[in-house]
Amino acid sequence: MKVLALLLAIYLIEVNGQFSPFRKIFQKLHEEPPPPVPVFRNNINMNYIEQKLDHFDLNEKRTWQMRYLSNDYYFKPNGPIFIYVGGEWTISEGSLRGGHMFDMAKELNGYMFYTEHRYYGRSHPFAELTTANLKYLHVKQALADLAHFITTMKSTISGLENSKVILVGGSYSATMVTWFSRLYPNLVNGAWASSAPLQAKVDFVEYKEVTGQSIRQVGGDACYIRIENAIKILEEDFANGDLTNVKKYINVCQNFDTNNKLDVWTFFSAISDIFAGVVQTHNSGSIENMCSLILAGNDDIAGLGNFLKAYLGYGSQCVDITYEADVAELKQTKLSDDMMRQWYYQTCNEYGWYQTSGSSDQPFGSSFPVELYTKLCHDVYDMQFSAESIEDNVQQTNIDFGALKPGVNNVYFTHGSLDPWHAMGLLCEGECGTVIPMYAHCKDLASSSSADTEEMSAAKSTIFKLVKKWVE
Numbered sequence: 001m002k003v004l005a006l007l008l009a010i011y012l013i014e015v016n017g018q019f020s021p022f023r024k025i026f027q028k029l030h031e032e033p034p035p036p037v038p039v040f041r042n043n044i045n046m047n048y049i050e051q052k053l054d055h056f057d058l059n060e061k062r063t064w065q066m067r068y069l070s071n072d073y074y075f076k077p078n079g080p081i082f083i084y085v086g087g088e089w090t091i092s093e094g095s096l097r098g099g100h101m102f103d104m105a106k107e108l109n110g111y112m113f114y115t116e117h118r119y120y121g122r123s124h125p126f127a128e129l130t131t132a133n134l135k136y137l138h139v140k141q142a143l144a145d146l147a148h149f150i151t152t153m154k155s156t157i158s159g160l161e162n163s164k165v166i167l168v169g170g171s172y173s174a175t176m177v178t179w180f181s182r183l184y185p186n187l188v189n190g191a192w193a194s195s196a197p198l199q200a201k202v203d204f205v206e207y208k209e210v211t212g213q214s215i216r217q218v219g220g221d222a223c224y225i226r227i228e229n230a231i232k233i234l235e236e237d238f239a240n241g242d243l244t245n246v247k248k249y250i251n252v253c254q255n256f257d258t259n260n261k262l263d264v265w266t267f268f269s270a271i272s273d274i275f276a277g278v279v280q281t282h283n284s285g286s287i288e289n290m291c292s293l294i295l296a297g298n299d300d301i302a303g304l305g306n307f308l309k310a311y312l313g314y315g316s317q318c319v320d321i322t323y324e325a326d327v328a329e330l331k332q333t334k335l336s337d338d339m340m341r342q343w344y345y346q347t348c349n350e351y352g353w354y355q356t357s358g359s360s361d362q363p364f365g366s367s368f369p370v371e372l373y374t375k376l377c378h379d380v381y382d383m384q385f386s387a388e389s390i391e392d393n394v395q396q397t398n399i400d401f402g403a404l405k406p407g408v409n410n411v412y413f414t415h416g417s418l419d420p421w422h423a424m425g426l427l428c429e430g431e432c433g434t435v436i437p438m439y440a441h442c443k444d445l446a447s448s449s450s451a452d453t454e455e456m457s458a459a460k461s462t463i464f465k466l467v468k469k470w471v472e
Contacts, residue, residue: 017316017317017318018253018317018318018319018320019312019314019315019317019318019319019320020319020320020321020325020329021270021274021312021314021319021320021321022270022325022326022329022340023329023338023340024312025270025273025274025277026338026339026340026343027338027339028274028277028280028281029273029276029277029280030088030089030339030343031089031281032086032087032089032090032091032092033095033170033171033194033441033442033445034094034281034442034446035092035093035094035095035097035098035099036094036095036097036098036099036100036102036445036446036447037098037446037447038094038097038098039097039098039102039447040071040073040096040097040098040102041097042071042073044069044070044071044093044096044097045069045070045071045072046067046068046069047067047068047069047070048065048066048067048068049065049066049068049148049149049152050063050064050065050066051063051064051065051066051118051145051148051149052144052148053125053136054136054141055140055141055144055145055148056140056141056144062125064118064123064124064125064126065123066115066116066118066123066145066149067091067116067121067122067123068091068113068114068115068116068149069091069093069096069113069114070096070111070112070113070114071096071097071102071105071111071112072111072112074105074106074109074110075109075110075111075159076109076159077158077159078159078162078163079108079109079110079111079159079163080105080108080109080110080111080163080164080165080166080189080467080471081110081111081113081150081153081154081160081163081164081165081166082101082104082105082110082111082112082113082166082168083112083113083114083115083146083149083150083165083166083167083168084096084101084112084113084114084115084168084169084173085115085117085146085167085168085169085173085176085177085180086114086115086116086117086120086121086173087117087120087169087170087171087172087173087176088117088120088172088339088342088343088346089120089121089339090116090120090121090122090337090339091114091115091116091121093114095114095445096112096114098446098447099445099446099447100444100445100446100447100448100460100463100464101168101192101445102447103447103448104166104463104464104467108467108468108471110166111157111159111160111163113149113153115145115146115149117142117173118136118137118141118142118145119134119137119342120339120342124335127335128333128334128335129332129333129334129335129341129342130333131345131381131382131384134341134342134345134381137342137345137346137349138346138349138350139175139176139179139346139350140183140400142176143176143179143180143183143184146176146180146184147180147183147184147187150165150187150188151187164189164190164470164471165187165188165189166188166189166190166191166192166467166470166471167180167181167188167190167191167192168191168192168194168445169191169192169193169194169196170194170195170441170442170445171194171195171196171197171421171441171442172197174192174193174194174195174196174413174442175193175196175197175198177191177192177193177196177411178191178193178196178198178401178406178408178411178413179401179406181406181408181409181410181411182401182402182406182407182408185408185409188410189410189470189471190410190411190412190466190467190470190471191408191410191411191412192411192412192414192463192467193411193412193413193414193433194414194415194442194444194445195414195415195416195419195421195422195425195441195442196413196415196425196426197351197353197421197424197425198401198402198403198404198406198424198425198426199398199403199404199424199425200350200351200352200353200394200395200397200398200403200424201352201353201394201424202352202354202370202374202390202391202394203352203354203356203358203370204352204353204354204355204356204423204424205356205357205358205359205362206359206420206423206424207276207353207355207420207421207423208272208276208355208356208357208359208362208364208420209359209361209362209420209423210279210418210419210420210422210423211272211275211276211279211280211362211364211420212224212361212362212363212364214279214282214287214418214420214440215227215275215279215287215291215363217418218282218287218288218291218418218438219287219288219290219291220291222291222295223290223291223294223295224363225363226294226295226297226300226303226304227275227294227304227363227364228363228364229300230300230301230303230304231268231271231304231363231364231365232365233245233300233301234246234268234301234365235268235365235366235367237258238258238264238267238367239258241258241259242258243256243258245301246267248305249301249302249304249305249308249309250305250308250309250319250321251309251314251317251318251319252267252318252319252320252321253318253319253320253321253322254318255320255322255324256320256321256322257322260322260323262323262372262375263321263322263323264367265323265367265368265369265371265372266321266322266323266325266326266368266372267321267367268357268364268365268367268368269357269368269372270321270326271308271364272355272357272364272365272368273355274308274311274312275290275364276355276420278290278311279418279419279420279440280419280420280421280440280441281440281441282418282440283440283443290307290311293306293307293310294306294307326376327376327379327380330344330376330380331380341380344376344377344380345381347373347377348374348377348381348384348385348390348393349385349393350393350394350397351394351397352390352391352393352394353424354370354372354373354374355420356368356369356370356372356373357369358370370387371387374386374387374390377390404425404426406426410466410470411432412431412432412433412462412463412466413425413426413427413428413432413433413434414433414434414435414436414444414459414463415427415433415434415435415436416435416436416438416439416440416441416442416443416444417435417436417437417438417439418438418439418440419439419440419441421441422435431462431466434455434458434459434462436453436455436456436459437453437455438453439453439456443456444456444459444460448460448461
């Protein structure tokens with residue numbers, strides 16, 4: 001049936017001749033931190049653990065099965081427990097086959113786990129993602145899942161009874177390991193938080209500011225200016241109802257309406273997110289190659305078109321980049337590898353983090369205000385959210401977890417200077433953390449390498465020294 005559904009989806013795309021970019025854009029920004037180069041070839045174990053649907057309602061008796069992976073190959077009794085905490089993605093074996101956590105666990109005879117977040121991957125409490133079913137998707141529930149996981153593993157696996165616990169997270173899961181250390185300090189001895197945003201904020205203007213700064217720093221002034229000029233041209237075109245350039249260079253579908261502000265806002269939001277995807281996941285050459293394509297165009301708008309067509313790979317199809325298409329993607333309630341609906345619900349209910357055009361200190365124009373994102377929350381989730389309720393939810397998250405003052409011990413915070421998420425993170429130097437120049441999101445999770453800069457090597461060395469101290 002899955003194969004039939006996939007073939008039908010492909011058939012419909014071909015018949016309609018339309019390409020929807022939203023899923024690809026989202027996946028680039030919310031993918032699992034790239035699994036390290038594997039060095040371990042033996043089997044990785046996959047299991048499930050029963051979890052309460054609601055850890056805080058004694059009258060709720062339903063349970064569900066949470067998936068986790070494990071590697072005990074190097075473990076010796078009383079060795080430390082290393083848990084790589086999953087975020088808004090499907091977990092994979094890679095992080096238990098290589099990487100800096102793997103290297104530390106191997107040397108310290110640790111037992112390695114990788115936990116999957118409720119509602120993601122194969123860890124679903126319900127068969128459908130209706131708005132009513134999403135009620136139990138909340139970080140506090142996910143942290144309680146992790147607490148139950150730790151106590152269960154220590155009580156059921158021989159040799160773990162007295163083991164120290166080290167948590168590792170990247171991106172949102174780095175936020176989780178920080179907040180777990182705040183709520184359950186008795187269950188964890190230390191944590192490494194790579195690229196953790198800690199301050200919830202509705203209108204996250206800083207994200208696109210840093211995106212622009214990183215493009216300028218790595219790709220040069222000419223690239224930044226060309227992007228800025230091309231966006232200005234398109235904004236002026238839309239204001240005049242002119243689709244000539246956008247049809248020629250981006251091939252938007254006929255249903256795009258310049259008189260519909262939601263379509264216009266959606267278009268510029270998506271374009272800015274494509275650039276953000278390159279910057280956030282940057283490896284040496286990524287931003288440079290993007291800028292080469294842009295600067296190879298005969299003019300500003302042609303350069304932008306060169307890059308977007310190469311990035312999206314839509315071929316001869318038109319690009320359906322309307323508000324209605326975005327809402328349709330987010331309203332999909334059937335389980336799939338797509339995580340858009342779950343994550344966007346969490347932003348409405350807990351975090352905000354809407355990466356808007358509210359600042360003039362970025363090259364992506366002024367046409368994707370915060371109202372776009374709060375309206376999506378309202379329209380996608382059965383009118384459950386309003387701008388006011390989202391603001392209240394975000395403020396409650398900061399009250400619950402302390403924002404940039406989380407009040408935790410034994411947590412090491414690392415950030416890449418190019419990473420737009422560092423603007424919502426705790427930036428410090430010394431045993432509390434470091435900012436690594438010229439690196440992007442979660443790039444320090446890989447094993448030490450001769451290609452590492454001096455600053456990257458120092459960060460990895462520091463976290464290893466701290467972990468050794470925490471597990472003594």
